[in-house]
Structure formats: structure tokens, C-alpha cells
Amino acid sequence: xxxxxxxxxxxxxxxxxxxxxxxxxxxxxxxxxxxxxxxxxxxxxxxxxxxxxxxxxxxxxxxxxxxxxxxxxxxxxxxxxxxxxxxxxxxxxxxxxxxxxxxxxxxxxxxxxxxxxxxxxxxxxxxxxxxxxxxxxxxxxxxxxxxxxxxxxxxxxxxxxxxxxxxxxxxxxxxxxxxxxxxxxxxxxxxxxxxxxxxxxxxxxxxxxxxxxxxxxxxxxxxxxxxxxxxxxxxxxxxxxxxxxxxxxxxxxxxxxxxxxxxxxxxxxxxxxxxxxxxxxxxxxxxxxxxxxxxxxxxxxxxxxxxxxxxxxxxxxxxxxxxxxxxxxxxxxxxxxxxxxxxxxxxxxxxxxxxxxxxxxxxxxxxxxxxxxxxxxxxxxxxxxxxxxxxxxxxxxxxxxxxxxxxxxxxxxxxxxxxxxxxxxxxxxxxxxxxxxxxxxxxxxxxxxxxxxxxxxxxxxxxxxxxxxxxxxxxxxxxxxxxxxxxxx
Ligand SMILES: Nc1nc2c(ncn2[C@@H]2O[C@H](COP(=O)(O)OP(=O)(O)OP(=O)(O)O)[C@@H](O)[C@H]2O)c(=O)[nH]1
Ligand SMILES: [Mg+2]
Numbered sequence: 001x002x003x004x005x006x007x008x009x010x011x012x013x014x015x016x017x018x019x020x021x022x023x024x025x026x027x028x029x030x031x032x033x034x035x036x037x038x039x040x041x042x043x044x045x046x047x048x049x050x051x052x053x054x055x056x057x058x059x060x061x062x063x064x065x066x067x068x069x070x071x072x073x074x075x076x077x078x079x080x081x082x083x084x085x086x087x088x089x090x091x092x093x094x095x096x097x098x099x100x101x102x103x104x105x106x107x108x109x110x111x112x113x114x115x116x117x118x119x120x121x122x123x124x125x126x127x128x129x130x131x132x133x134x135x136x137x138x139x140x141x142x143x144x145x146x147x148x149x150x151x152x153x154x155x156x157x158x159x160x161x162x163x164x165x166x167x168x169x170x171x172x173x174x175x176x177x178x179x180x181x182x183x184x185x186x187x188x189x190x191x192x193x194x195x196x197x198x199x200x201x202x203x204x205x206x207x208x209x210x211x212x213x214x215x216x217x218x219x220x221x222x223x224x225x226x227x228x229x230x231x232x233x234x235x236x237x238x239x240x241x242x243x244x245x246x247x248x249x250x251x252x253x254x255x256x257x258x259x260x261x262x263x264x265x266x267x268x269x270x271x272x273x274x275x276x277x278x279x280x281x282x283x284x285x286x287x288x289x290x291x292x293x294x295x296x297x298x299x300x301x302x303x304x305x306x307x308x309x310x311x312x313x314x315x316x317x318x319x320x321x322x323x324x325x326x327x328x329x330x331x332x333x334x335x336x337x338x339x340x341x342x343x344x345x346x347x348x349x350x351x352x353x354x355x356x357x358x359x360x361x362x363x364x365x366x367x368x369x370x371x372x373x374x375x376x377x378x379x380x381x382x383x384x385x386x387x388x389x390x391x392x393x394x395x396x397x398x399x400x401x402x403x404x405x406x407x408x409x410x411x412x413x414x415x416x417x418x419x420x421x422x423x424x425x426x427x428x429x430x431x432x433x434x435x436x437x438x439x440x441x442x443x444x445x446x447x448x449x450x451x452x453x454x455x456x457x458x459x460x461x462x463x464x465x466x467x468x469x470x471x472x473x474x475x476x477x478x479x480x481x482x483x484x485x486x487x488x489x
């Protein structure tokens with residue numbers, strides 16, 4: 001039986017068991033609906049890490065308010081839908097109310113109707129969007145410290161004490177590696193499968209353009225830093241991968257205006273030598289300088305939209321005629337922001353695994369309900385069968401084994417560990433990706449590679465010097481390879 005069917009069967013059974021408790025049934029129905037909908041990805045990180053900007057970049061529209069405003073303090077869900085709508089879900093459990101909104105330079109200005117943000121559990125924005133069709137994005141308030149109240153709200157959302165987390169996967173933004181980031185990430189984990197494990201957590205080295213002080217090689221430097229961070233043992237146990245992204249560039253690229261393009265062209269017409277001193281810092285760029293085009297205010301506006309790096313990069317491309325229209329400039333900035341790579345990664349790691357991640361969340365949510373209501377007849381039996389499914393289903397075994405391999409719990413050569421992780425689907429679940437061969441490989445190439453690799457792991461399992469743990473991990477990989485061969489038949 002495939003995993004989603006198993007999860008549906010568990011849900012159906014729980015509906016029977018809790019038939020006489022309307023409140024519990026309501027929670028179960030929500031879990032059931034969730035199994036149908038897109039994967040839910042929470043965007044988390046410390047205050048001003050660039051979460052809302054990246055959310056906008058992913059959606060391709062400037063929706064979330066950045067910087068200021070009451071709304072940045074509330075968990076906000078962005079869902080696909082036919083109409084544009086904003087709903088407020090009050091904390092006291094009363095019915096959601098529709099909110100009025102208007103767009104201020106694109107960003108949604110939501111009228112909370114005089115309600116303090118502390119009384120709102122979450123805002124739900126429905127917006128027709130291609131990205132949102134595949135992923136529901138959840139923008140969370142910045143986490144400043146574990147005790148700070150707004151941060152605590154984000155934290156409660158990701159690590160609620162009384163229920164399974166509403167997110168299936170987490171995108172964690174960090175500007176530098178920080179002890180407090182590691183503590184926060186660790187707090188999302190515990191020994192159960194309930195918390196994000198490396199497989200459903202991707203880290204983003206955010207505001208990557210600022211890393212090299214806005215120099216033209218900033219993105220290259222941040223790529224090197226991300227690579228180094230990715231090898232950090234502490235981080236490796238917590239996240240799948242870390243990628244650098246300049247969310248601001250991507251957000252601007254998605255909403256570039258003709259005025260912005262013209263303004264940059266004007267600046268590009270100034271000889272580089274005269275302009276260079278003004279590009280050394282934000283202050284210098286916006287200070288009154290009659291010798292360069294545009295007013296201070298206009299330059300300030302450009303700076304807020306592009307950042308120093310974005311301005312330097314755009315000017316360099318305009319001067320060399322790499323781009324000759326606003327559309328071309330937007331496309332180049334989008335590519336260089338790293339956001340398209342992030343989207344690809346989200347597809348490989350999350351979207352391709354949607355069913356497994358959603359089934360996992362659903363089973364864990366029902367598990368919580370059964371544990372909390374263990375006095376109800378039948379709940380204990382259901383708990384057992386959930387445990388069996390979590391322990392027995394192969395996709396879950398893959399997730400667990402990847403997590404163990406990444407947390408160095410399994411002793412093995414670097415090569416064996418890396419190849420096992422890949423075979424288990426850590427870089428994507430396509431057969432060619434698992435086998436580490438070209439995407440265009442033919443069915444018979446795939447078959448040959450699978451047979452060869454199957455032999456390699458079987459020999460490893462049979463070798464008396466192989467540790468128990470490594471042999472167990474290799475057995476899971478053997479099953480994954482057998483799965484590839486079975487599909488190919
Ligand atoms: N240079 C640069 N600035 C960025 C980037 N992303 C965000 N910013 C700026 O950083 C500030 C904070 O960005 P937000 O997207 O509001 O950050 P946030 O994490 O949502 O902030 P809170 O919700 O308040 O915690 C804004 O001024 C953004 O313009 C980026 O990639 N590069
Ligand atoms: Mg925000």
C-alpha cells in the first residue's frame with residue numbers, strides 16, 4: 001500500500017475511534033484536508049534575516065510587508081486560490097474574519113480592523129500564484145531570542161508543545177552561522193520524527209549579496225562560505241543543505257519597473273571612475289552629489305530595492321551591454337540572486353517528496369491526538385499501528401537513515417556515506433539522481449547502474465568488517481535500488 005493510502009487508512013480509523021468527540025473530529029478533518037493540499041513550507045529565522053523578502057521572491061510578487069508594520073509580527077500563510085483574499089484567524093478560536101487590504105507599491109497593507117496583532121493567531125492570504133500551487137508558504141515572525149515574545153510566537157509555531165507542527169518542511173534563513181541559530185535549529189529536533197530532520201530542513205545563507213560588502217564578487221564569496229558551512233558537522237545534522245540567496249535581488253527582479261531601469265541607465269552613463277567613490281557605501285551613494293544623476297531620494301529608493309551589490313551588478317551589465325532592456329536586466333538579476341537554484345532545490349527535496357512528507361506529518365498529528373486521548377478505547381491500538389507504519393514504511397526508513405548518516409551516527413568511509421545518502425534520495429528522488437548518473441540516462445543505463453550498485457552494497461553488507469549500523473543503512477539503500485529495478489521492469 002502506498003504511504004498516502006496508509007495515512008488515509010489511519011485517518012479513517014481515527015475518525016471511527018473519536019466519532020463521539022466533535023472537537024477531536026474537527027482536528028482530524030483538518031489533518032485529512034492537509035493530506036490533499038500542497039506541501040507547507042515555513043520560512044523561519046532570526047529578526048530581519050530577510051524572510052519576507054525571500055517569500056516575495058519565491059512567489060514572484062511583492063506581497064509580504066518587509067521591515068515595518070504590525071503584520072510582520074504575525075504568522076502569515078500564503079496559499080494558492082482563485083481569488084485574492086485575506087482572512088484573519090483570531091487567537092480566541094472565534095470564526096475567521098475577512099480583512100480589507102490594499103497594495104502599497106505592491107506590498108499588502110492589511111487592515112487588522114483595530115485588532116492588536118497579539119490577538120491574531122494567523123493571517124491567511126490567498127493569492128493565485130504558480131509557486132503557491134505547489135507549496136503553501138508560511139512567513140513567520142523573526143526569532144530574536146528564545147524568550148522574546150514575537151520570536152516565541154514563531155517558535156511556538158515551529159515547535160508547539162501540544163501538537164504536531166503545522167509545517168511539513170522548513171526553510172531556515174541565517175545571515176551568518178551563529179550559536180543561537182544552531183540552538184534554534186536544534187530545538188526543532190528531538191528524538192521523535194515529529195520535528196524537522198535534515199531531510200525537511202533547508203538552510204539559506206540569506207542576504208548573500210551583503211556578505212562581500214556589496215563587491216561584485218559577493219555572490220561568489222557567499223557560495224564559498226555556504227559550502228564551508230554546509231560541511232560544518234553541527235549544521236549538517238540539522239539541515240539538508242545550505243545555499244546562498246540574495247532575496248532582495250530576486251524580489252526586485254520579479255517586480256522591476258521601467259523607472260528603475262531608466263534610472264540605472266542614467267547612472268551607467270557616468271564614467272565608472274567618477275561614480276566609483278559613490279558606490280563605496282550606502283551613505284555615500286545617497287548623499288547629495290550634484291555631479292551624479294538622480295536626486296538623493298531617488299538614489300535612496302534604488303538602494304532599498306537593489307542594495308549596493310545589485311546596483312553595482314546592474315551597472316556593470318548595462319555598461320557592457322550584457323543587458324539591453326528592463327526584461328533582460330530582470331532575468332539576469334533573477335539568475336544571479338540564487339533564487340532559481342533554491343526553487344529547484346525545493347522541488348527536488350520537498351515537492352518530489354510531497355506525499356512522503358505530508359503522510360509523515362499526518363501520521364504524527366494523529367499520533368499526538370491518540371497520545372493526548374489515550375483513555376479513549378481504540379487509541380492505543382491505533383498508536384501501535386502508526387508506530388508500525390512509521391517504522392516499517394520504506395520512505396520513512398530512507399528519511400531516518402539519511403538523518404543518521406548526516407549526523408555522523410554511522411561510521412563509514414566518506415565515500416560510502418555520501419553514496420548511501422544519495423542512493424537514499426538526499427539529493428532528489430529521481431532514479432538517475434539516486435544513482436548519481438546523468439538525467440538523460442536510458443532505462444537500460446539506469447538498470448545497469450542499479451544492478452552494479454546493488455552488488456556493491458550487498459558485498460558491503462556481507463563483509464564481516466562492516467559495522468552493524470553501516471550494514472543496516474546499506475540494507476535500506478538495497479531496498480531503494482530494488483525499488484528502482486522494480487519500476488524499470
Ligand atoms: N541587501 C539585501 N537586503 C535584504 C535582502 N533581503 C532582505 N533585505 C533587507 O533586509 C530588511 C529586512 O528584510 P525582511 O524581508 O523584512 O526580513 P524579515 O526576516 O522578514 O524581518 P522580520 O519579519 O521583521 O523578522 C529589509 O530592509 C530588506 O530590504 C537581501 O537579499 N539583500
Ligand atoms: Mg518578515
